[in-house]
Amino acid sequence: MPGAETTVEANGDLAAKAAPLIGKLVADQVASKLAAADPTLWGAAAESEASIRLSWTTLHKTSRPLIGEIESLREELRSEGVDRVVLAGMGGSSLAPEVITATEGAALTVLDTTDPGQVADALAGDLQRTVLVVSSKSGGTVETDSHRRIFAKAFAEAGIDAASRIVVVTDPGSPLADLAANEGYRKVFLADPHVGGRYSALTAFGLVPSGLAGADVARLLDQAAAVAPVLSADEPGNPALLLGAAWAAAHDEGAEKVVVATTDTGSPATLTGFPDWAEQLIAESTGKQGTGLLPVVVEGPDAPGFADAGPDATTVAVGRPDGAARIVTTGPLGAQFLLWEFATAIAGRLLEINPFDQPDVEAAKQAARDLLDDPAKLEGGETPSTVDGPVQVFASAGVSGDGDLTDVLRQFLATAPEKGYLAVQAYLDRLDDASAALLRTELARHTGLQTTFGWGPRFLHSTGQYHKGGHQNGIFLQITGDPENDLEVPGRPYTLGKLQHAQALGDGQVLAGHGRPVLRLHLTDRAAGLAHLVRAVQSAG
Template identity: 80%
Template structure:
């Protein structure tokens, strides 16, 4: 990460006229930036005030998180003296995305478990347990994925003859059930995060800093970068980069560009922010996607990717790095500064869109549906027959399809259900490592479907874009991809396996989307490798 890079936002032609400048002037006149820095909960109206009052401590984390630096370093040295230098993070959403970006930017290894795929969890278990510490990161501890990982690793440590408690570090909110559990179990260390920070704004709390710091990232420098940016983003002036970014997002939305296409454009430089788009995706989608409005982040692989270089009137291409290709907005600066920039800009954009950027009213629906399916295992088994089977792909369509003309015909019919200006969400409930080629489906489909296309690993995306899918603009169509499980994993002291949980999450989310009137097509790969190859060939026929 290059500390010398100044935080900056460049704005091209977002919409015709002076709309962005007008919005910036309005924000300056209303002193929005300084009021946000002062944690004024009235900025988003009376309905949001009570929630905002307990969600604004992130504005000063560059100061209040300082005591963590020495504590993290002391624990890291203590662990290393015992030969423990492999960090596995069990966390979802805001508890995993920031540490993943921080460690990638620093080039230090961190194994992130934000999956229920048995194969991916088994791969993490197959690492050198003698050298492993598990960081269990959850505000409450009730997150089913994270609790499952904790149970599985604790059992594995014990089976290997180790004291499991000495290998588990917890990051949670004060007084949470997880904090109580950690105390009763005697876990190695408990780091308590600021409870007045929501998960997606928690990059500079213990949730972001502890796993990254234990893995070897320089978290002190990260806080220094945020501190350097704080005066810029909190100033009531026209060149405040956060105001410019927020105004650009809101102006584009008002002009019909409710999708924000994100890519990093500094590849090859010392300050590459690998994975930053995935972190920003959760921040933007969960903060703005509600009440039938919001900004849909579309993360792509580069400035030449489909959806970015050919973005239509429904999308705003934004570069994280130099203003390259079709980008109409760019943000530059070190990682700590970018975290603060996007948090300020997203919260301010929420004000301009007229929504509360700190709640997530639609996230619980998919969790509830998944829990119901886990309570009724028959709903997950053979009671649901596929519409058709094509090769190694079982087709489960919300509208019946024969599949007589092949998988391409099934896809063509499904894509035809998208409304004008809509989007396609590809949701892969697979192994993010062994089935990594599934991510190529976004590029293949985006280049042929004529739709902005997102890609998410399930259930990871349920903690980010999942809120937008149900609460944002209702113009999406959803392609779910599930796969056969060869070697399942039991979850200790729970009546389900990881494979069962994974399928319940896919079906539960699909059920909620159908209840919202959205088209859902689920393709189940009876052989993952062969099925993915057949799917790619079918897409290429479109």
């Protein structure tokens, strides 16, 4: 049967616990109603939002006209010698294209950062060969607008007509759509407004940058189309029903975390970066009203937190089966996108939450704006409680900042509650400071805590919702650092470095306001500070 190569398997114990939920879902015709965009599936309170957020269920059909438009523009650009694609986007506007192009082996430079060094590296590429894709559903995303302003200036200074090198993806009627029309940008792709950002992988947000970079987006839609009839069937064998019900059944038993790893590393079918895309989908969709599923992305099935997962976590392998996994999902990328979207929406029904809103995301954005509006508070209102070499320590109320860095870390980690989690949030350059990601492995190994790692401010558009709205048992380790060189944002009263700093401080303030422990470690020398921090983590264990 079409789509049969896309499967979900749960181990015997979990499958047995999910079976009654699946039976109820089948009886209630949830799969077919979801495929038909029935907004009543999540209760009266969610109906208004759901009624304008369900067009993703048919994108394998409705996105077809984009294929020719994308290919035509790609050929145009290449005839002009333009073959380097840079994407400015956050959250749903960047995560899917990054997975698609990495899986396909297509070159795409993704800017979902406010780190001046990382943006400067992107600017240092060959601008004569560069097209910038500016993607924002709302049209007002501050990070993306900053990238657009910086690149427009750089194009102009290089003697390039900036308007001819900027392509826009946005919703109809957004401020960005209006700006693009006024500025005469090369092309504007208007996405389906009835699809939320985290469900937008198969809209223009996922397909345009990926297709311009050379990915086969028609095949992606074919893969989704093949599995769609299976996912919409009210049958016990529907893999989306099993995946959503298994998550919910495990959650009912206290497994509030979903640990995700790809297990086909090295094969041609590897879905490179898929867990990072799934992270936003699950966290933003379920993490609210004090409940939800925290996705924990790990380096592989042998990583700390996967094989040794405790009863507070459900392990999911994406790819070939793995003995430590309670759930295994298989299938090509386009089909997996649709499968996980269906399963997440179904889990939302079982958890009795609205999977289409994100009520706690705005708080951190507002806190950052408030700091940018008060430069004195941003630049001069902080005094570290401890300085240990290249690391300055800033601790929230209730978190001790005394002693050397090892002592501080020991005291901070001791604040984690039973079955809590540790979130490492690095407001750094995810290319030049890539070694920071090793902290997840080290901390998970030494603490035994389920440990997430996020690059800031990227994670604010994914797990940031769960941190404030989900289970309130997290502790938060922020890592910030002095940039070697800062970048002005044309037409704005702040630099990228100041924006990045405000985003870290703003989110930390909101988390502390929720009563969560926050420890910020500021690196006055990034390379030396990271090395010092790794040694302190190893000593603290």
